[in-house]
Amino acid sequence: MIKTNESKIFFDAARTGDLESLKKSLELGTDINMQDKKKRTAILLAAMNKHYDVVKYLADAGADINRQDQTCLNPFLFGCINGDLKLVRLMISAGANLNLVTRFGGVGITPASEKGHIEVVRELLTSTDINVNHTNYCGWTPLIEAIVLNNGDTRQQAIIKLLLENGADTELADQYGVTPIELARRKGYKEIEEILLEAGAE
Known part of the structure; x- marks a missing residue:
């Protein structure tokens, strides 16, 4: 000892x-x-x-x-949560397990999307095979988190576009069956609603 x-x-x-x-x-x-x-x-x-x-x-x-x-923190998840792109890249290069989850059940891209860390989101989508449609303990995907847990500004809009361009499912609803576009409407995020409509959301 x-x-x-x-x-x-x-x-x-x-x-x-x-x-x-x-x-x-x-x-x-x-x-x-x-x-x-x-x-x-x-x-x-x-x-x-x-x-x-x-x-x-x-x-x-x-x-x-x-x-x-x-x-539930490790270096990779800490980097994703805090927008530390250098750390995230270090951990990806070192072979970080992309399937480990935060205390809320999200993979790394979940909190990164929620918190507006666009550089980290882009890195994860372009250099890893992280699950863009992972559902956390609340029944939320990264797309839903990006809509409901931030302010809908241009950074969030850019993140939502990135998620959609990389396979985010516009029809995956939350635990109450509410779809991303309906959540955007409830929040009054017109720009995000338009982005979702362009992506084929109904």
């Missing part, structure tokens, strides 16, 4: 981006996939603090990039 102070040194090194201290900890036998009280791994802590060199080092050294903390 690793001593408490040794684990603290390891996690602190990941959190602060101290790559040399982190390397020394690993050389001393620290478990690269050790988790703290919140079940966060060193690679997640480094990712959360934008220490990309540490993230890449740990991934190359065999860290489990898919391991999730107590709130």
Whole structure:
């Protein structure tokens, strides 16, 4: 069992981006996939603090990039949620599992669509085979999230166009049977309604 102070040194090194201290900890036998009280791994802590060199080092050294903390976060999902394109690309290159879900049951493209992270959405749609029609625990697809959980502005409109161009199903309804176009109408998003109509929604 690793001593408490040794684990603290390891996690602190990941959190602060101290790559040399982190390397020394690993050389001393620290478990690269050790988790703290919140079940966060060193690679997640480094990712959360934008220490990309540490993230890449740990991934190359065999860290489990898919391991999730107590709130279901891992580096890939954290990057998608927070619009960190560099981190998302790092994780895609490292072979991130695209099917793991957030605490709300969405895959990476779900929160990225909801929060207006257009660059991340584009990256996921063009460089991965992530499921554009994945349904989360609320019965919502990324398309529905992009409509109902933001303000309908030009960024959201661009995301919706991207989703539709890459196979988003306009007829996949929410858990109450309400379709995306009806949800857009209820929100008063005329521009989004027009985009959906052009895509064949009824």
